[in-house]
Amino acid sequence: MNTTPFVDMHCDTLMQSWFRNKKDIYKTSSMLDVKRLRQGGAKAQFFAIFMQSMRAKHLLGPFMIRDERYINKLIRAFYNTLQKHSDVIAFAGNYEDMENNWQQGKISAFLTMEDGRAVGGRMEKLEEYYDKGVRLIGLTWNYPNCFGYPNSADVTVMKRGLSDFGREAVEEMNRLGMLVDVSHLSDGGFWDVARISKKPFVASHSNARALCGHPRNLTDEMIRAVGEAGGVIGLNQCPEFLYPYSGENRLEDMVKHLLHIRKVGGREVAALGSDFDGITGTLAIKGPQDYGKLADALAKAGLSGEEIDEIFFKNVERVIRDVMR
Ligand SMILES: [Zn+2]
Numbered sequence: 309m310n311t312t313p314f315v316d317m318h319c320d321t322l323m324q325s326w327f328r329n330k331k332d333i334y335k336t337s338s339m340l341d342v343k344r345l346r347q348g349g350a351k352a353q354f355f356a357i358f359m360q361s362m363r364a365k366h367l368l369g370p371f372m373i374r375d376e377r378y379i380n381k382l383i384r385a386f387y388n389t390l391q392k393h394s395d396v397i398a399f400a401g402n403y404e405d406m407e408n409n410w411q412q413g414k415i416s417a418f419l420t421m422e423d424g425r426a427v428g429g430r431m432e433k434l435e436e437y438y439d440k441g442v443r444l445i446g447l448t449w450n451y452p453n454c455f456g457y458p459n460s461a462d463v464t465v466m467k468r469g470l471s472d473f474g475r476e477a478v479e480e481m482n483r484l485g486m487l488v489d490v491s492h493l494s495d496g497g498f499w500d501v502a503r504i505s506k507k508p509f510v511a512s513h514s515n516a517r518a519l520c521g522h523p524r525n526l527t528d529e530m531i532r533a534v535g536e537a538g539g540v541i542g543l544n545q546c547p548e549f550l551y552p553y554s555g556e557n558r559l560e561d562m563v564k565h566l567l568h569i570r571k572v573g574g575r576e577v578a579a580l581g582s583d584f585d586g587i588t589g590t591l592a593i594k595g596p597q598d599y600g601k602l603a604d605a606l607a608k609a610g611l612s613g614e615e616i617d618e619i620f621f622k623n624v625e626r627v628i629r630d631v632m633r
Pocket residue numbers: 422491492513586
């Protein structure tokens with residue numbers, strides 16, 4: 309099996325480690341760990357601080373762990389792993405860090421945040437999180453927050469744009485060198501980001517709506533807009549976002565989405581954002597150790613080695629270089 313190096317823009321492994329009360333993700337019982345990243349030939353993995361859902365907050369009320377405490381626990385697991393396994397994995401805050409790590413034979417770990425509600429409408433929080441290592445924020449998850457509204461089957465919600473705070477925060481994130489992530493955002497919010505962001509932005513883990521009509525996926529117009537902004541879209545391996553009601557993530561569907569994204573947005577726009585540890589179903593790719601299967605499937609579909617490299621790491625590396633300081 310092919311082991312093309314890859315840079316994956318999204319996983320929920322830190323949340324899984326918290327569920328399992330583990331402070332080290334070198335070896336886990338979930339979908340992803342450092343060991344399997346190594347097996348798969350990873351160059352970099354983005355690790356999301358996935359915020360606990362608002363539904364859980366409503367259900368658990370005072371028993372729910374406080375956001376701040378929860379975030380700190382996940383950040384500690386992240387840095388604890390890097391410290392204990394510094395021979396194989398290291399923090400990356402920009403392109404140079406990543407290249408240095410790679411030259412030393414190390415995987416790069418980027419820290420990200422999924423759901424900007426942790427920012428709580430306070431602009432200074434962005435820099436605070438930046439200083440803690442966060443280099444990308446998914447502006448919303450599936451609930452409204454201080455940035456704006458989420459993707460939704462309800463057209464009125466879907467049309468809503470960013471809040472006043474959200475619009476200003478995009479500019480601040482540009483200034484800080486933090487990636488703006490539109491995965492999970494409403495269509496209205498997407499277009500606000502496309503209009504406001506002066507730097508390339510990303511959909512870290514979303515697919516093509518023309519092939520699978522889920523509101524989490526991007527329309528062809530959006531795919532073009534991400535391409536025009538110099539950004540990338542990471543292929544999400546969640547069965548629901550690949551093929552309606554299949555319950556299965558098949559290599560053939562992943563290939564179709566990637567080819568579609570390339571055809572519509574240009575060959576510079578397709579990238580990877582597995583969503584490992586945030587997805588379930590019958591999986592053709594069970595974790596990062598299997599990424600070679602996707603490279604093989606793309607080669608079989610007629611893509612050259614250079615074109616596969618673009619999808620696997622080159623396109624997202626360009627964005628990291630252009631945006632992070
Ligand atoms: Zn997500």
